[in-house]
Amino acid sequence: MSELEPRSAGEAPGVMDPSGPAEALDHDAMTGRVLVVDDTPFNRQLLTRLLGRIGHTSLEAADGQAALDLLRAPATEPVDVILLDIMMPVMDGYETLAALKADKTLGDIPVIVISGVDELDSVVRCIEMGAADYLPKTVDPAILRARIAASLGQKRLRDQERALLGTIDRQRAQLARFLSPQVAALVSSPDGEAMLAGHRREITAMFCDLRNFTVFSETAEPEEVLGFLRLYHATLGALVVAHEGTLEHFAGDGIMVFFNDPVLQTDHAQRSVELALDIRERFKDISAEWRRRGHVLEVGIGIATGYATMGRIGFEGRYDYGGVGNAIILASRLSGEATAGQILLAARTYAAIDEALAEPVGDRQLKGFSRPMPVYAAGPSDRTASTGADAAEVFG
Amino acid sequence: MTGPIDDAVFASLVEMTGGEMDFVDELVDTYLEDGANQIATMRAAVESGDAEGLTRAAHSLKSGSLNVGALELGGLCRALEEAGRSGAIADPDARIAAIDDAFAAAGTTLLDERGRRTPG
Numbered sequence: 001m002s003e004l005e006p007r008s009a010g011e012a013p014g015v016m017d018p019s020g021p022a023e024a025l026d027h028d029a030m031t032g033r034v035l036v037v038d039d040t041p042f043n044r045q046l047l048t049r050l051l052g053r054i055g056h057t058s059l060e061a062a063d064g065q066a067a068l069d070l071l072r073a074p075a076t077e078p079v080d081v082i083l084l085d086i087m088m089p090v091m092d093g094y095e096t097l098a099a100l101k102a103d104k105t106l107g108d109i110p111v112i113v114i115s116g117v118d119e120l121d122s123v124v125r126c127i128e129m130g131a132a133d134y135l136p137k138t139v140d141p142a143i144l145r146a147r148i149a150a151s152l153g154q155k156r157l158r159d160q161e162r163a164l165l166g167t168i169d170r171q172r173a174q175l176a177r178f179l180s181p182q183v184a185a186l187v188s189s190p191d192g193e194a195m196l197a198g199h200r201r202e203i204t205a206m207f208c209d210l211r212n213f214t215v216f217s218e219t220a221e222p223e224e225v226l227g228f229l230r231l232y233h234a235t236l237g238a239l240v241v242a243h244e245g246t247l248e249h250f251a252g253d254g255i256m257v258f259f260n261d262p263v264l265q266t267d268h269a270q271r272s273v274e275l276a277l278d279i280r281e282r283f284k285d286i287s288a289e290w291r292r293r294g295h296v297l298e299v300g301i302g303i304a305t306g307y308a309t310m311g312r313i314g315f316e317g318r319y320d321y322g323g324v325g326n327a328i329i330l331a332s333r334l335s336g337e338a339t340a341g342q343i344l345l346a347a348r349t350y351a352a353i354d355e356a357l358a359e360p361v362g363d364r365q366l367k368g369f370s371r372p373m374p375v376y377a378a379g380p381s382d383r384t385a386s387t388g389a390d391a392a393e394v395f396g
Numbered sequence: 397m398t399g400p401i402d403d404a405v406f407a408s409l410v411e412m413t414g415g416e417m418d419f420v421d422e423l424v425d426t427y428l429e430d431g432a433n434q435i436a437t438m439r440a441a442v443e444s445g446d447a448e449g450l451t452r453a454a455h456s457l458k459s460g461s462l463n464v465g466a467l468e469l470g471g472l473c474r475a476l477e478e479a480g481r482s483g484a485i486a487d488p489d490a491r492i493a494a495i496d497d498a499f500a501a502a503g504t505t506l507l508d509e510r511g512r513r514t515p516g
Contacts, residue, residue, distance in 0.1 A: 039452075042427045042460040049419055050412070087455045116459065137459055141412055 031055040032080030032152045037067040037096065038114060039088040046139060047083060047114075054145050063088045064096030071106055081151045082111045083135065086122050093126065101130040108158055110151035180240075180247045183321040186262045195262055196321070198311035203260045204272040204303060204349060205328045206245070207335035208236065208279060210253040211298045220295060228290065228297070229253070235282055243275040248322050256331075258323065261310045269305050269352035273378050276301045276343040277357075283341075302334025303378075304346035333366040334375065343378035350376040400501040401509070405465030417513065424506050427460045431499050435492065438476075442488045450488065451480030457495070466502035469495065 034056050036047045041062075048058045059079065061067035067084075068091070070076055082100070086093035093113060100106050110132035115123045123134040132154065133147050172188050186192045210216075210232070217225045233250055240247050244265065245257040257275065259268035283299050290297045308325025327346070334344040343358075350358055359379060363372040413419045434457040441450035458473035472495045479485045 040456045040459050041430045042423060042463065045426050046412070046423060046463070053414065087452060089449075089452055116462075138463060139412060141414075 030149065030152045030156065031057070032148070032155070033057045033059065033077060034148060035059045035061060035067060035071065035079045035082045037061045037064060037082060037088070037093075038085035039063055040085070043085065043114070043137070047144070050139065050141050050144055051148070054141075054148070056148065064091030064093065064099070066090070067096060068099055068106075071100075071109075079109055080155050081148055082109055083114055084111050084126075084131070085114045086119060086126065093122075094129065097126055097129045097131060108155070110155055112147055112151060180245075180321070182244075182246045182263050186321075195310075196312040198309055200307060200309050201261050202268075202306065203258050203308050203310065203323065203325075203327060204268040204305040204352075205308070205323070205331040206257045206259070206272045206276060206301060206303045207331045208255050208257075208276070208299055208301045209335055211300050211340045212296050213253040216295050216297055224293075231286065235286065236279060239275060239278050239282065243271055243278070245271070245275055246321075249320065254335075256328075258310070261323070262321075269303075269349045270354065272303050272305075272349070273343070273345065273353050273357055276303060276378060280341055280343060296340075298340030300335055300338030300340065301343040302331045302336070302338055302345075303343065303349050304328070304330035304334060305348040305352060306330070306346075329368060330366070333368065337364060337366065337375070345376040345378060347374050347376070399505060400466055400468060400498065401505045402465040402467045405462070405467065406509075409464060421510060424464060424510070427464050428503050428506070430460060431457055431503075435496055435499060438488075438492050438495070442492065447480055447483070447485065450485065451477050454480060454495075457499075461499075461502070464502070464506065466498070469498035469502050472498055 031054075034051050036044050036051070036058050037060075038044050038047070039062050044060045044062075048060060051058045059070060059076075061070050064084075067082070071079060084093050084096060088096075091099075097111060097113075100109065100111060107130075111126075111130070113123055113126040113131045113134040114137055115126075115134050116137040123131075126134070132151050135144060135147055168188065172184060186195055189195075216228075220228075229252070232253070233255075236255055237247070240255075240257050244263065245259055246261060246263070248256040248258055257272070259265055259272045265271060279299060279301065287296075287298055304327040306325060306327030308323040308327055310323040311321070312319045313322040313324070314320050327348075330346050334346060338344045344361070345353075345358055350360075357378055358376040361375050361377045364375045365372045409423070410417070410420055413423070434453045437453040438450055441447070441453060454473045454477040458470050458477060461467075461470035461473060472491070476485070476488075476491050476495065479491075485491070
């Protein structure tokens with residue numbers, strides 16, 4: 001049917017323009033695709049021609065059902081505005097409007113109802129149903145032009161808004177691939193700026209790195225080292241996410257994870273120890289596999305709880321989310337102190353967790369700390385089989 | 397033009413098209429063709445007792461008639477449409493016959509106007 005074929009604009013906008021010189025409004029220059037839904041061929045022909053004259057492209061449909069079919073056809077390019085007659089056979093304007101507004105993809109297209117002067121009560125009903133505007137049946141080209149322009153402006157704004165929201169979502173998704181999900185969410189949250197600027201909070205910090213990694217990276221082929229790191233990072237990354245820790249960074253074989261920041265977790269010490277135990281458990285198979293290839297690779301973990309100042313650390317152009325505080329230094333020292341497969345805890349972490357999860361292993365003098373401090377090991381260590389001496393030292 | 401077609405309304409139709417008489421002719425042709433169809437629809441609707449179809453056809457012909465300046469015809473269509481809406485259409489055959497006459501007169505006047513404008 002020729003009625004359903006798009007008709008392109010006949011002349012350039014402004015040529016033989018019956019409404020006089022164009023107003024200097026920006027949206028007057030906008031052109032769009034308009035769907036004319038009217039059962040009277042005279043009206044469709046008149047509207048289509050007038051629309052073409054002001055630079056718009058039109059499509060036609062003889063009733064509501066034909067309009068919906070056309071709008072939903074995959075080959076139909078998106079429509080910017082719909083001009084809708086009320087009284088039509090097959091599907092009238094009310095039903096069409098209701099169907100349009102109920103449709104997720106079509107609901108945002110502005111609908112201008114075409115109405116006779118004696119039908120103003122139906123206009124009210126249509127506007128209540130979500131129509132954007134109405135147009136008198138005895139068409140005045142200037143009014144047609146203005147109403148279409150206003151609706152196009154609305155539609156453009158809505159489209160821009162949607163595009164912007166889409167961009168933000170994409171950025172957030174991208175950001176989440178580089179940052180901890182918690183930090184990515186923080187960056188785009190309303191109070192994110194204040195949180196990033198710095199805040200003081202009790203946290204539990206966990207450091208994990210590999211014993212013998214230096215030896216391994218000197219003796220193994222670079223491809224082997226990279227392959228191992230990929231596996232190591234993937235394994236730890238998944239566990240950190242599962243335990244809802246905030247990954248501060250991966251640096252070679254070292255990783256640092258926070259708990260209780262930026263997301264509050266009342267059981268942050270307990271969570272960190274559970275994460276460490278899971279890492280050790282998961283690492284058993286990985287270590288065994290690499291031992292068969294002649295490399296001894298074991299994790300050592302340190303955990304400490306205490307106050308730290310958390311927020312944006314770095315300089316304009318390159319910031320990390322991180323913290324400054326004794327607990328963080330202590331966790332790092334304990335990780336350095338841990339033997340293969342060992343999880344060492346500071347006193348404050350030990351005090352906050354299920355007692356059965358760890359045992360005291362004596363006082364240690366740690367670099368940078370003036371006095372020896374009590375240290376605890378989370379266990380039971382099941383490293384006896386692989387690194388007997390280390391385990392014996394802890395749970396002997 | 398006098399009688400069936402109101403000069404002022406027709407002039408505003410011409411103005412609306414930007415004075416493009418070819419387009420006016422196209423519109424008039426569309427109107428006449430569709431009007432004949434609507435009247436046939438009205439007759440068929442009376443035959444089959446379809447009050448809704450009759451009302452809709454009257455509405456449709458009214459709209460085009462008012463745009464080309466066939467005000468009397470438009471008025472007859474409006475009366476029929478309103479009667480249809482209220483659910484009681486007295487003597488529909490006579491009403492349709494009156495509409496048919498007015499439509500024929502409007503058509504003649506419109507084509508005469510064209511003939512005067514484009515001799516030969």
